[in-house]
Amino acid sequence: MSKFIDITLTGFSAGMVYSAVALALVLIWRATRVVNFAQGGMAMITTYIAVTVIDRGYGYWWAFAAALLSGLVLGAVLERVIVRRVESAPPLNAVVVTLGLLVLLTAVGGLIWGNSSRPSVPTPFSLAGYTFGKTTVGFGRFDTFLVLAVLAVMVLLVALFRFTGLGLAMRASAYSQEVARLVGVRVGRMLTLGWALAAIAGSLAGILVAPRVPLSPNFMDGPNIIGFTAAVVGSLDSPPGAVVGGVGIGLALSYVSGYLGADFALPATLGILIVVLMIRPEGLFSRAQARVV
């Protein structure tokens, strides 16, 4: 029984990270109708920037801020300079460009920081689980921080989109660019902003994954694929779906790892992805009928 609780808690914690990745993908999809395959690469770069900040002697919080801030800038720059040009092109062009970006970012990471894996990021929160008397659970202070951080970002994003004029302008730009322009919204800026905000969520995922794994230019590849799966499962159009999908997959993978073995995690992810794409490609939370993408 305690093993079950352990696995559930670990899965929940991992799931929140996947939700952050999925949310980033969903936000970019809704804003610009592009699936950002480069998401993992962007998160890797911003995490490495954070690591560099720590290496230079600054504290964790500076590094944390650096990760999020560089994410904001990177997202904005990539959208404005590169992705903008394929937003109105056939979907295939955007897929190839974001893939190219993923490859390029991975290469840049390797060039600047080297391809060998380096030790993880130290954090002020203990990675060890909470202890209750004699039992230690698989959920510790860092996990609490993780969950709270992701929730905070989500709440802020929701508040931005629902309650502010800027959020309204962004949503209008996503639903109907023409109408948005006719009411004076600078649609281009909204698209850039959408990418910037999404990249923050992605960078958050990166810096939260980092303490638990050795860092290498490919360290976000796995979470990227899992996040993509979560976004597809939840529905690319639905931010709540991204969250539910992320947590759901996190739990599912945790059970698979815990009861069947860690080797089965990746195949299980692929299995889920394939099953969902076969049965309900538009995702579980989709309100509209299946889009022809």
Add this chain to the structure above:
Amino acid sequence: MSAPTEVGPPPAPAPGKPRRPAVGVLRWTLARHLLLVVVGLVVMFIVTAALPEFRDFQVMEIGYFVCAVAGLTVLTGMNGQLSLGHGALMLIGAYVVALLQVHAPSTPMYVQLVAAVLVTAAFGAVLGAGAARLRGPYLAGATLALAVGLPSIPTHYVSSLGGETGLNTSSIVTVPGWLGASFTQDHYLAWIGSVAAIATLLMLGNLRRSGVGRHFRAIRDDEVAARLSGLNVARTQVLAFVVSAGCAGLAGGLTVLATNSASPGGFDLTLSVGLLTAVILGGLGSLAGAVVGSVAIVALPSLSETLVRLTSLSASRGASVELGIYGLVLIAVMLVAPGGLAGVVRRLRATVARP
């Protein structure tokens, strides 16, 4: 407001051109293709004779890449389906040949290659059936997952599939006696690769001109219209996958002949990315582009080695240079010339034609 940049193979001939009778077209096309085959063989003779011996291996490499890239460009360019998993399909072909060599070493080389083609094509049918409902980014994501996931499967089966180190085979390629005693095995392999490439190009070229090829294009251009005119869209798309998978399987089988081994590491995501880059660079749907793209991919490691030497980067960073060039090519081509080199040639021809 600019129109979206279209990607695709050459447009149909201008209206007003008199229609030849169907049989006449076939004869003319076949004749033209056979002529190209002869030219190709001649080029093969000349090139392999002229190049120094250490290039033989690269000619072989180009040969099998052409098989895989040509198959992929037909799938993507003509049918509009983007697959990132063809590296995984090559892996299947490779393992088929490697397993045959380990367990049934007396099987002739040609039989082994045919087996690789058939098995991979069957897998392609399954993949195509599953992918029939997927579009755009969803298909890309699913095949990306395949490219990442499939190579990890052999690592779990150490005894039967060789685990992470893969299978090693002893060479089964023996140079036929009639070629002469001084004909090296590498030279022979270069010929095998070239012949395979030429055969694949011939098959795909004929396919493209045939009714099936027209079906592919119809679906790519407007799926709803194609369905309304009675085309069985799903079946055609599965067929496209089967054909391109068979080509990838052939390519994978050929790699075993060249390297005498099959391992997961040789068919990783970088390979799938490389195949895609070759397709994009050459131009989606263009067979000539597939050849150009394959040459570029094979030449790339030497290029990146030169860059590494010039900038005195360490070896591990050298791998990043290669990857970085792939990324840059993908982005640059898509932004500047989405039709690839074939598209550029097409535009040049059009500008020349219009005085």
Add this chain to the structure above:
Amino acid sequence: MLAVHELTTNYGAVCALDGVSIEVPVGQITAVLGANGAGKTSLLRTISGLVRARSGRVLLDGDDVTHVRPEDLARRGVAHVPEGRGVVAELTVEENLRLGGLFRKDRTDAARALREMYELFPPLAERRSRSAHTLSGGERQMLAIGRALVARPRVLLLDEPSLGLAPKITAQIMSLLRDLVAGQQLAVLLVEQNARSALSIADQGVVLGLGKVITTRAAADLASDVALRHAYLGF
């Protein structure tokens, strides 16, 4: 006031507008009439900047705004209600209305304008938190016009407001427009397929044919010229 001089627009090889000149005075409704394909919608889209003019000028109170982008022109007081309403179906009624006033610096007046729209269009007030796609055709037209008016524009460009609406609703919308113009310093350019109802509220009428101006006359004149009506206006 809005003025258009020798405006020419192409869609590729097709000439949609060919040297069109119109003046849209303040406090008046100018109707643009003609058959399908005459260039009416192209005229509005070129004025508001959604389509780039080949040649010619668009002048807003004397300022050349020909190549100003739609979002900037909207901020300068030109509100365009496009064909098909231009209502964002996924947003609520309230959100659609708020959209109109988003860019305005005077937030108090923007809020006041929003309240005025609810008084002007009671059905919208009843459905303020409902999603826009649940509205009927007439309600959506009200919402589209309301959104345009929230911005307190100087010029209102309306593209076929009666499209798909029952005659009774059309009559309501038309008389509403008439009252609006009477009360505010507003210039209205009204593109309409339904020439009869348009002429009933317009001050002047411009008839377009194949991208060119056939004639510009006082609305009453147009309405009484039977030959012209039969030839170009369908009644």
